[in-house]
Amino acid sequence: MGMTREQILVEVQSVLVEALGVDEEEVTPDAALMSDLGAESIDFLDIIFRMEKAFGIKIPREELFPAESLLSNSEYVSNGKLTHQGLMELKKRMPHSDLSAFAEDPSVNKIGDLFTVDVLVGFVDAKLNAKA
Amino acid sequence: MKFVLVDKIVNILPGKEIQTVKNVSLSEEYLADHFPTFPVLPGVFLLQGLVESACWLVRESENFAHSMVLLAQAKNVKYKSFAAPGMNIQYTVTAKDIEETISSFTGVGECNGQPIVEARFSLRHFNLAEQDSRLAAEDAYIIEKLKERMKLLTGF
Numbered sequence: 001m002g003m004t005r006e007q008i009l010v011e012v013q014s015v016l017v018e019a020l021g022v023d024e025e026e027v028t029p030d031a032a033l034m035s036d037l038g039a040e041s042i043d044f045l046d047i048i049f050r051m052e053k054a055f056g057i058k059i060p061r062e063e064l065f066p067a068e069s070l071l072s073n074s075e076y077v078s079n080g081k082l083t084h085q086g087l088m089e090l091k092k093r094m095p096h097s098d099l100s101a102f103a104e105d106p107s108v109n110k111i112g113d114l115f116t117v118d119v120l121v122g123f124v125d126a127k128l129n130a131k132a
Numbered sequence: 133m134k135f136v137l138v139d140k141i142v143n144i145l146p147g148k149e150i151q152t153v154k155n156v157s158l159s160e161e162y163l164a165d166h167f168p169t170f171p172v173l174p175g176v177f178l179l180q181g182l183v184e185s186a187c188w189l190v191r192e193s194e195n196f197a198h199s200m201v202l203l204a205q206a207k208n209v210k211y212k213s214f215a216a217p218g219m220n221i222q223y224t225v226t227a228k229d230i231e232e233t234i235s236s237f238t239g240v241g242e243c244n245g246q247p248i249v250e251a252r253f254s255l256r257h258f259n260l261a262e263q264d265s266r267l268a269a270e271d272a273y274i275i276e277k278l279k280e281r282m283k284l285l286t287g288f
Contacts, residue, residue: 021207038209038251040175041166071170080216108170109213 003128008055008121015050016117019043027117034112051120057127063093071108082106096122133161137181138223141188141285149226150189152285154181154241158217172214178221178249179209182239185225186255188285190235191278193227198257199274204234206253212246219243233257 003011013027022037033039039047048059070076076086087106091099097119102110143151156173163171187201215221225239234256241249260267 034175034211036210038175038211040211042174042176072167074169077170112211112213 003055003125005121005125008124008128009117011054012051012117012120012124015047015054019046019050029116029118029121031117032113033115033117033120051124055124055128057124057131059127071111077108080108082108082111094119096126135177135180136184137177138184138188138285141185141282142222144189144192144286146189146193147227147230149224150185150192152181152185152188152223152225154221154223156215156217156219156221160217163217170216172216173221175209175211175249178211178215178241179206179251179253181221181223181241182225182237182249182251183253183255185223186227186235186237186239186253188282189225189227189237190230190255190257191282193230194232194257196275196279198233198259199271199278200260201255201257204254204256206251209249209251211249213243213248215241215243215248221248 009029013024016022016027016033016037016039017024020033020037020039020043026037031037033043033047051057052059070082070086070089073086076083076089082090087099087103094114097114099114102114138152138154140153141150142153143149158171160173162174162177166172166174183203183206190201191198221241221243223239223241225237228236228238234254236252236254238252239250240247259271261271
């Protein structure tokens with residue numbers, strides 16, 4: 001069962017509306033989950049659970065929101081920025097995202113801005129295609 | 133540990149606005165898990181700082197008429213930056229409307245001009261005795277304790 005990115009976006013929008021209590025219009029593809037939609041730690045579990053149900057996929061927690069396991073590892077974070085290792089690890093976990101701008105100033109405060117709705121859509125897309 | 137997410141009331145304009153501060157301390161127990169090598173104040177506690185600030189504004193504005201001042205709704209919450217130990221967060225909460233039993237606010241938390249959190253939210257206010265008249269003594273006790281806490285927050 002192939003889903004187009006548009007179909008995936010519609011489902012992801014509905015997940016975020018329910019999990020975060022935001023209006024549908026706010027969930028644009030480039031909206032960042034933390035800085036635009038107000039998602040934080042306790043929301044990520046809810047989002048993952050709802051996405052697993054909506055798409056029939058399994059999502060290990062570190063896979064979808066690498067930020068948390070990255071931030072907990074002192075090899076990846078130093079002085080509020082990602083280390084070179086941390087940046088490599090982030091690139092590995094977000095292969096479809098353009099991290100070049102972030103890489104110039106890999107401040108952990110900016111990680112929140114990287115996680116947009118579109119990143120979620122891309123993630124699901126990749127998972128569904130891997131299954132097919 | 134006690135959960136008090138506002139350390140000091142810096143300025144208060146009854147009915148209009150309140151400014152408070154919260155200093156993030158490494159000794160806050162919940163930071164041990166959030167996260168082990170990168171402690172940051174959980175987003176919900178940043179929101180709680182805004183909510184507590186608004187609660188003090190309501191209590192001052194209505195002269196502690198209600199023992200219960202609680203969050204009714206929060207929306208358009210945005211987390212712009214992490215708040216780490218050593219940071220001093222300045223909250224500014226502006227009242228849109230304060231009525232007898234409900235109030236609505238916009239709030240912002242910043243550290244040295246850097247935005248940390250923003251939200252719009254509303255509170256509801258009531259006394260326990262409204263539901264059960266036997267609880268009037270509890271209302272009085274709670275209000276007395278809140279007044280003491282307010283003195284601590286504004287005193288220095």
